Amino acid sequence: MFQVLLAASLLGAVANAYGAPGVGLVPNGDFEKGNEAGDWPVGWAKPKEGGSWQTEGENRFIRLSSTSPGAMIMIYQEIPIPAEVKAIEVKWRHRITGLKKGTSDWFDARIMMEFLDGQRAKVSPGPKVPSFRKDVPEWTEASVQFLVSEGATMLKFMPALFQVESGVWDIDDMSISAVDPEPLRVEAAERAAKAAAAMEKRLAGKRAKASAALQQHGDLIVDGGYTKPPGKKAKNLVDEEGNRYLRLESKEPGKMVLDYREIDLPEGVEALSLGWKQRISDLKKGEKSWYDARILLEFKGADGKVMKGKPAAPYSQRNTEGWVERSTEFLVPKEAASVVIMPALFHVKAGRFELDDFSLKPVDPAVLVAKQKEREERVAKSKVPVEADDQTKWPPMLKVKGNRLVTVDGGKEVWLQGMNVASLEWSVRGEQVHKSIVVGLEQWKGNVIRLPIKEDYWFGKDMGDEGEAYREVVDQAVTLAANRGCYLVLDLHRYRAPKKEHLAFWADAAARYKDHPAVIFDLLNEPHGISWEVWRNGGFVEERKKEGDEDAFLSAEEKLHNKRGFESPGMQAMLDAVRATGAKNLVVVGGLDYAYQLDGIVDGFGLKDEEGNGIIYACHIYPWKKGWQKYLLDAAALHPILLGEVGADAKKMDFMPHEMQEDAETWVPDILGLIQEHRLNWTAWCFHPSASPRMLLNWDYEPTPVWGAPAKEAMSGKAFPMGKLR
CATH class of the missing domain: 3.20.20.80 (Glycosidases)
Known part of the structure; x- marks a missing residue:
């Protein structure tokens, strides 16, 4: 790691309410001054590979060159951000030749940046990342401006050829400076307002459509969810005697087999009942105890992002005798715009999971709210303070004497x-x-307490901690009994x-x-x-x-x-x-x-x-x-x-x-x-x-x-x- 130090004298003379506009946060941005070895500009970290210090006429610049397909060629800098700096502009000149993207769309030429706080934790949102996927044959100026997120004290700055197939990136006249944050704040506010309005409009349309479907069909899933135009192929759908249903089949042990559908929700839905029919055959659970046939559920907000807090996934670990009906009910967060339903063979060794006649209907939340409250109260009541061993309270060791149990010391019957x-x-x-x-x-x-346990859990079969948490539960059970004599x-x-x-x-x-x-x-x-x-x-x-x-x-x-x-x-x-x-x-x-x-x-x-x-x-x-x-x-x-x-x-x-x-x-x-x-x-x-x-x-x-x-x-x-x- 190489950290660029900010010269206090650069900012002290011109600091104001928003920092020092135009004053650089990094020295030697023109790359003209070399280090003692004369092979790299002073103040800049050298890449592990693919970096060189070049000369054209009287100009010096940095060159990043791909050494092999998929290689990461990167300069890594950490730049302190003074407390008074609220916005930053990064400006540079560059030239890109022979660039071919890597195996993913984002494997290109880019300047990756992140904020860190005083404890080196990542701070969000991060800076906008400038990226380039085409050649820039002539020297061209480029820039990006961004607000400094609250709590950020350090900027991770990483120009890189990010796992590209090939390419050369020449960089010169790098300037990282404080700028007036107000225009950026205004722009961000306008952009956010516009995005919020668009999102609200899309959400209103989806909610209206969902409400109309519910009114017309009495259900948020129409016809069980598996209708399709005649002759049109649909993934995982099969026809059997005129009935169309979903079939998930494991063809490779441990591989996830999943169907995904997102259902928009009308305004004001507080609880849902999900019903379906299922048929399970030849099921063999996977390596972990929860690798089975299940329906994963999650909510998405108006922004399309998955929300925290998911309904419990209904699951099955045994075959069924033909088709059986199942259902589950769950509360819906106020901010939820849609529910995602994902039937899955979850990393099983083998099996077939067939589903049909899905139904999703709003229900009265009162019963679920009461049950949730009851669960929370029960959990609170069930908690017992953790106790340390107190050997002064432990019972005496026992031994057998004839057909009785007696204390080892004293021979008193127990x-x-x-x-x-x-x-x-x-x-x-x-x-x-x-x-x-x-x-x-x-x-x-x-x-006396008799405590039934299982050796698979003791040794952590199917668990990431090798059974440590389970053994700790047993340890505490022993302590609670022993501390009571x-x-x-x-x-x-x-x-x-x-x-x-x-x-x-x-x-x-x-x-x-x-x-x-x-x-x-x-x-x-x-x-x-x-x-x-x-x-x-x-x-x-x-x-x-x-x-x-x-x-x-x-x-x-x-x-x-x-x-x-x-x-x-x-x-x-x-x-x-x-x-x-x-x-x-x-x-x-x-x-x-x-x-x-x-x-x-x-x-x-x-x-x-x-x-x-x-x-x-x-x-x-x-x-x-x-x-x-x-x-x-x-x-x-x-x-x-x-x-x-x-x-x-x-x-x-x-x-x-x-x-x-x-x-x-x-x-x-x-x-x-x-x-x-x-x-x-x-x-x-x-x-x-x-x-x-x-x-x-x-x-x-x-x-x-x-x-x-x-x-x-x-x-x-x-x-x-x-x-x-x-």
């Missing part, structure tokens, strides 16, 4: 009672995770059998929370569909022949991945991966049949843990599970048990026959009585208003009558009598 705070297994940001932890521990009197069970929320990628997760997570007294490791959410031998020691897990219960909660890609056969390292290897880090933390290990059956543990398939604080065996129990004595209580007589998931809903689950499920009204009191009778550790499912069996009616943490309320009472000390076994 009975874990709490809830699952879900959402980090399906959302990288989570849904009120931290707020729920605080409410669950402080208001519901729990002393409570525990957190870190649940790897996966199914079926351990996989190699799960070993990598536990090696990383166990090292991160090694010997943290509040953290307990739940190695795998719900094993199922394998033998006890494979469960413990590993082996080949065959391709699944039928759907599993978890398919109701998985994406199409996850279901396919979960179905395939694979070599499992087994649960002992998972435990060994934790202990290899040196972490002694308690581990939770779920049995078979979706972590319900623990009879295999009684029969000799328990894990070995010679280096840690011991194993808690997990049982997930719901109203359709029978055989409590065989599958749960026999193991509970020998080992500590965590009912890692337990609960019932007034509305029975749809992924299994309703007649298999006991009514919550009879089941809930008996399961709570069982828990209390045998002092079983438990984390209720689920402290979320949308994850059934739900404990919450809403994000005000109002308990559901059939499950949330009794569970809350049990955690607060209410006794439930032991009922009959199932």
Whole structure:
């Protein structure tokens, strides 16, 4: 970088209200005085290539010569702008020969200029950029004038042959001077007024046309948006049995396939309802989680520029069974002149996205405004101040003693009672995770949180930060629990059998929370569909022949991945991966049949843990599970048990026959009585208003009558009598 210094004496003598008109801001603008080496004019930066100092008769000038097609030949200067200078004129003589533009229209001969402020940030608007695309065979004078933008203290000045194919640019008598800003201000104001009037006229015409279309057709999109004159070809449109619709098809993995249409809006539209039909087939998501089939939406102002703030893009990540109807509603900014609708296969690996019968109609904004206000209030209420670790408040480290959990120091028994705070297994940001932890521990009197997480998010799959933000959310969850003297069970929320990628997760997570007294490791959410031998020691897990219960909660890609056969390292290897880090933390290990059956543990398939604080065996129990004595209580007589998931809903689950499920009204009191009778550790499912069996009616943490309320009472000390076994 070369900075041209302004000689104070040049301006001091003639400064006035707008600077020093005619006085140069750069020295040696005629390029006559050379540097010590005698090869370049003093005070001017030399290009890295393609620059020379030429002589014709008694005249000296700078020559920029293209060295190769596409090369950037540029002089880079930084020129301080005195505070009193409000307008600048750049004047020069030049000659251009053999100029051929580059591969883009703006690859030509030009003087690029930008303003910088005192912190070297770019200031807008920038100066007008003079550019030349044709030869100027004889020496010719040129000039440009511009106002100095507010806050600008420096002018970046860059004459350049900008990636041209070829050409020579001779430059001489360069003058950069302060000028009277008033004529430029008047001219700019007149130009702006004229442009504003023209823009207003165009906008009024578009709004009138849109209003007429709405009046005539009752819709801002006529005939679904895909009519065309007979025989005329239209991009992405297909005809099928007399029906014309849009078809987007991915023919190259990762490539964006998009349709663009801009719809003008009538005056006074505050909210819109967009409806359409869609059919999706052979869809395979792209490398990132949001690379799917979606409709991108944005607004444009009267100036034609995209506005800040966009409606949420409705998206689909699964195939549909034929045509399905979809819709979305959104508020419209007052300044919006049009809405842009862009159906897209957004960088998918493969797929076909077909759309038809688009409709765009104004709607009453009141409901949307109320929902937006409710969301904003909920977000504000959900915020929890970030806490630093306070080890003076942390709970004691636990270990196994017989079939109980006791403190490492002192041997005092601890009975874990709490809830699952879900959402980090399906959302990288989570849904009120931290707020729920605080409410669950402080208001519901729990002393443990089970936190389901996902290894893909932990390692940052499909994320630009390699999972750092996700891990920080988990870190803060640990801190919030620990600072309240409570525990957190870190649940790897996966199914079926351990996989190699799960070993990598536990090696990383166990090292991160090694010997943290509040953290307990739940190695795998719900094993199922394998033998006890494979469960413990590993082996080949065959391709699944039928759907599993978890398919109701998985994406199409996850279901396919979960179905395939694979070599499992087994649960002992998972435990060994934790202990290899040196972490002694308690581990939770779920049995078979979706972590319900623990009879295999009684029969000799328990894990070995010679280096840690011991194993808690997990049982997930719901109203359709029978055989409590065989599958749960026999193991509970020998080992500590965590009912890692337990609960019932007034509305029975749809992924299994309703007649298999006991009514919550009879089941809930008996399961709570069982828990209390045998002092079983438990984390209720689920402290979320949308994850059934739900404990919450809403994000005000109002308990559901059939499950949330009794569970809350049990955690607060209410006794439930032991009922009959199932």
